[in-house]
Amino acid sequence: MPKVKTVRARTPPEGFEEIEPTLKEFEQKMRDAENDPHEGKRRIESVWPIMRIHHQRSRYIYDLYYKREAISKELYDYCLKKKIADANLIAKWKKGLGTKPGNKPQTIKEGGAPYTKNKDENKKGNDDGSRHFGPKFNKDLGQHILKNPLVSQGIVDKAGLKQTDVVLEVGPGTGNLTVKILEQAKKVIACEADPRLAAELVKRVQETEYSRKLEIMNGDVMKQTLPYFDTNIQVCGTDVSEGICVASSSKAW
Numbered sequence: 001m002p003k004v005k006t007v008r009a010r011t012p013p014e015g016f017e018e019i020e021p022t023l024k025e026f027e028q029k030m031r032d033a034e035n036d037p038h039e040g041k042r043r044i045e046s047v048w049p050i051m052r053i054h055h056q057r058s059r060y061i062y063d064l065y066y067k068r069e070a071i072s073k074e075l076y077d078y079c080l081k082k083k084i085a086d087a088n089l090i091a092k093w094k095k096g097l098g099t100k101p102g103n104k105p106q107t108i109k110e111g112g113a114p115y116t117k118n119k120d121e122n123k124k125g126n127d128d129g130s131r132h133f134g135p136k137f138n139k140d141l142g143q144h145i146l147k148n149p150l151v152s153q154g155i156v157d158k159a160g161l162k163q164t165d166v167v168l169e170v171g172p173g174t175g176n177l178t179v180k181i182l183e184q185a186k187k188v189i190a191c192e193a194d195p196r197l198a199a200e201l202v203k204r205v206q207e208t209e210y211s212r213k214l215e216i217m218n219g220d221v222m223k224q225t226l227p228y229f230d231t232n233i234q235v236c237g238t239d240v241s242e243g244i245c246v247a248s249s250s251k252a253w
């Protein structure tokens, strides 16, 4: 008698049951976002929340595997294969993983950033034992600093700021763009996730005529209760931007 071929659904790898409740929550949020009425909204406004959840779910898997080392390679691969996590997004984040031994560390060189003023004071050792000036960029936070003042000025000019505007700047870094905004606006609320850079920005502006116009919020913008603002300016290199657009859209956008 010929053998009866049975098709068995592949059971998820071990550990899946631990992440399943969170994945179900994401699934529910995604369904809610998809079913949200779209009337009266621009297409991009309807898509933002969906993209945001898509990013968050991929980030969850990425963090579990690469940062927290909490899931196996098998489970990670399964999540990619089942499109629970977006392989393209993860490839992008992986490129920004911190300094690996042997990689050349990046430093902040831009003029005006206080790191370069006193090189001896700022000398720091790297993971690989080499020396460099200033703190390392945290590429996970998309830290690429605007170096060309003409570019910063161009961004501010394009924003068409009024002297009465309260501007929310997300990710001011060391403040190259912030100082240009401060020249044009009534007030800048700058929200920076990296406390080292926020501290540099404080130092840079204190004792200048702009210090009273600048309010610095320390931390992830997505976790803040944002005060009122008229305009949002951001040069953000991370996946938070869609979320911030959503946060901003309820105000001035």
Ligand SMILES: C[S@@+](CC[C@H](N)C(=O)[O-])C[C@H]1O[C@@H](n2cnc3c(N)ncnc32)[C@H](O)[C@@H]1O
Binding pocket: 141, 142, 143, 144, 145, 146, 147, 170, 171, 172, 173, 174, 175, 176, 177, 191, 192, 193, 194, 197, 219, 220, 221, 222, 234, 235, 236, 237, 238, 240
């Ligand atoms: C591309 S850099 C831009 C720095 C600065 N705006 C400039 O143009 O020179 C992005 C900045 O956003 C900050 N950042 C990234 N994610 C953030 C978040 N979720 N909340 C607040 N700041 C964030 C980073 O620490 C970094 O300083």
